[in-house]
Amino acid sequence: MFRILILQSSSLTFDLMAERGVALSGEVEYRRRIREELLSKNINPYPHKPIFQPQSLKSILENPVEGAEVALAGRVAGVRRHGGLVFLDIIDDGLRIQASIDKSKTGEIFDFFTRYVDLGDFINVKGVLYRTKRGELTVEVRGLQLLAKSLRAPPVKYGHRLVDPEVRYRKRYLDIMMTPEVRRILEIKFRVLEETRKFMWSKGFIEVETPVIQPIYGGAEARPFKTHVWALGVDWYLRISLELHLKRFIIGGFNKVFEIGKVFRNEDIDAQHNPEFTMMEAYQAYADYNDIMNLTEELISHLAEKVVGKRVVEVPVGEVRERIDLTPPFKRITMYDAFREFAGVDVERLSDEEIRDLLAKNSIQLAGGYDRGRAIVKLFDKLVGRRHLIQPVFVMDYPRSSSPLAKPHRYNPELAERFELFIAGLEIANAYTELNDPVLQAEYFKAEEERRRRGDEEAHPFDWDFVEAMEYGMPPTGGLGVGLDRVSMVLAGVSSIKEVIPFPMMK
RNA sequence: GGGCCCGUAGCUCAGCUUGGUAGAGCGGCGGGCUUUUAACCCGUAGGUCCCGGGUUCAAAUCCCGGCGGGCCCGCCA
Numbered sequence: 001m002f003r004i005l006i007l008q009s010s011s012l013t014f015d016l017m018a019e020r021g022v023a024l025s026g027e028v029e030y031r032r033r034i035r036e037e038l039l040s041k042n043i044n045p046y047p048h049k050p051i052f053q054p055q056s057l058k059s060i061l062e063n064p065v066e067g068a069e070v071a072l073a074g075r076v077a078g079v080r081r082h083g084g085l086v087f088l089d090i091i092d093d094g095l096r097i098q099a100s101i102d103k104s105k106t107g108e109i110f111d112f113f114t115r116y117v118d119l120g121d122f123i124n125v126k127g128v129l130y131r132t133k134r135g136e137l138t139v140e141v142r143g144l145q146l147l148a149k150s151l152r153a154p155p156v157k158y159g160h161r162l163v164d165p166e167v168r169y170r171k172r173y174l175d176i177m178m179t180p181e182v183r184r185i186l187e188i189k190f191r192v193l194e195e196t197r198k199f200m201w202s203k204g205f206i207e208v209e210t211p212v213i214q215p216i217y218g219g220a221e222a223r224p225f226k227t228h229v230w231a232l233g234v235d236w237y238l239r240i241s242l243e244l245h246l247k248r249f250i251i252g253g254f255n256k257v258f259e260i261g262k263v264f265r266n267e268d269i270d271a272q273h274n275p276e277f278t279m280m281e282a283y284q285a286y287a288d289y290n291d292i293m294n295l296t297e298e299l300i301s302h303l304a305e306k307v308v309g310k311r312v313v314e315v316p317v318g319e320v321r322e323r324i325d326l327t328p329p330f331k332r333i334t335m336y337d338a339f340r341e342f343a344g345v346d347v348e349r350l351s352d353e354e355i356r357d358l359l360a361k362n363s364i365q366l367a368g369g370y371d372r373g374r375a376i377v378k379l380f381d382k383l384v385g386r387r388h389l390i391q392p393v394f395v396m397d398y399p400r401s402s403s404p405l406a407k408p409h410r411y412n413p414e415l416a417e418r419f420e421l422f423i424a425g426l427e428i429a430n431a432y433t434e435l436n437d438p439v440l441q442a443e444y445f446k447a448e449e450e451r452r453r454r455g456d457e458e459a460h461p462f463d464w465d466f467v468e469a470m471e472y473g474m475p476p477t478g479g480l481g482v483g484l485d486r487v488s489m490v491l492a493g494v495s496s497i498k499e500v501i502p503f504p505m506m507k
Numbered sequence: 508g509g510g511c512c513c514g515u516a517g518c519u520c521a522g523c524u525u526g527g528u529a530g531a532g533c534g535g536c537g538g539g540c541u542u543u544u545a546a547c548c549c550g551u552a553g554g555u556c557c558c559g560g561g562u563u564c565a566a567a568u569c570c571c572g573g574c575g576g577g578c579c580c581g582c583c584a
Binding site for chain 2: 030078081082083084085086087098102103104118119132133136138152154156158159160162163164165166167221222223241265267268270272273363365381420427430458483506
């Protein structure tokens with residue numbers, strides 16, 4: 001019943017491991033000996049395919065028929081021996097089933113299992129479904145094949161959490177393997193990506209792609225990653241946003257485009273930030289930021305419904321778990337009104353002197369010199385900030401000078417038509433009525449360049465090529481950027497962005 | 508960048524204040540056990556006490572420096 005395959009030279013890998021300085025604990029040595037023994041008996045510990053064509057565990061569990069013969073494959077996650085009867089847990093694709101091997105019925109299989117199969121090994125079994133005294137659906141094993149020998153024991157019992165964050169994130173496969181909850185949270189992230197695509201497609205947006213490696217970066221305020229392009233002998237950058245290239249699609253004549261992709265910002269790593277993260281940006285011709293606001297709240301509530309099946313979620317904010325209602329319409333408030341409502345400050349009427357005082361009082365320093373608009377945004381973060389923006393809220397109408405890619409407000413040239421969506425204190429989305437006047441755009445880039453000269457490393461570099469594109473004519477456009485990692489945090493109810501990034505950046 | 512806390516067996520942690528033979532539970536291995544499911548019972552192996560330096564007759568323990576991690580603050584979309 002076991003396939004006989006080629007014997008391999010086995011001392012080689014052993015030497016390699018020793019050379020690499022890999023510690024061979026007693027456990028690993030023990031399992032290596034089992035592997036050698038199997039090879040010496042012409043039993044391949046790593047066959048190419050299961051003998052018993054495995055069904056998905058999902059299909060077995062969906063419609064279990066007692067007495068039916070089934071075959072499956074999976075990892076041995078638990079073993080409970082009772083003399084001549086052994087119960088084992090097999091996990092396959094995130095699901096678990098129990099199997100049993102009865103010595104009195106299948107002595108050969110029983111002996112093989114107890115001799116050669118350890119926790120963590122992949123096996124292929126066929127058998128008959130029955131229910132134990134306790135009523136648990138179980139496969140009575142009638143055929144067994146070892147599919148892959150594991151040389152290291154699982155670090156914890158299946159279902160138990162790995163505690164050390166260092167191990168959890170660096171060896172994420174173990175975290176995913178051992179803890180169903182970890183898998184569930186990551187699946188929320190992946191479903192967010194999937195449902196965002198479906199939603200945008202259903203709205204008539206075309207998914208496009210734009211370059212990651214660029215001679216000039218832009219579309220956000222951030223320090224970029226630099227990378228060397230060997231073929232050209234130049235240093236270019238990894239993108240910090242998708243914005244400027246997606247707008248080129250609009251200029252080129254695509255009316256509704258979106259992209260889901262990684263962007264890279266050379267900044268701190270903490271509970272809300274990972275240097276590479278996933279953005280969805282969308283641009284729609286003939287729309288303004290009001291249309292985009294409607295689209296955004298529809299997207300968020302759609303994701304809540306499709307991904308977690310509910311519109312009210314619980315999210316940890318500081319010490320408490322907040323109940324957050326994602327049912328639209330979301331609250332909409334202008335930034336100035338938010339200042340009045342949450343901080344009791346009428347920022348609109350403050351003189352520049354008073355604003356400078358407030359900056360000093362809150363020990364805020366502005367890179368690149370004083371600018372009223374930028375100062376107000378900083379004060380907003382400080383005075384209103386996270387603690388007041390728990391339920392979904394669109395904060396609208398930012399000071400114009402803080403938003404060099406947005407169109408000035410139709411009723412007030414001091415403001416830009418821009419909004420940000422906050423949920424659970426997290427900045428979730430950022431959107432504009434896009435600037436499409438190339439002369440203003442050039443002017444704003446120039447101001448950014450000036451600010452850069454004064455020492456603000458995060459000011460936008462002047463993108464001549466983009467201005468030239470706009471000079472050919474760009475329709476009025478609404479644009480949106482959504483941080484999908486943060487959306488996933490809200491839906492999964494977790495407080496660290498690392499939870500929703502499979503392999504977060506580690507020092 | 509600042510403050511606080513942590514680093515000891517595969518995992519979770521005790522021991523450190525008061526310096527004197529390296530500990531527990533789980534896991535592993537061996538044995539027992541035919542309806543368990545964090546199975547149970549008996550036995551047993553397993554250690555660069557994060558690294559380096561200092562004090563001391565003697566350092567896991569005290570001191571200094573470093574590395575790694577966590578939380579809070581600052582910075583930051």
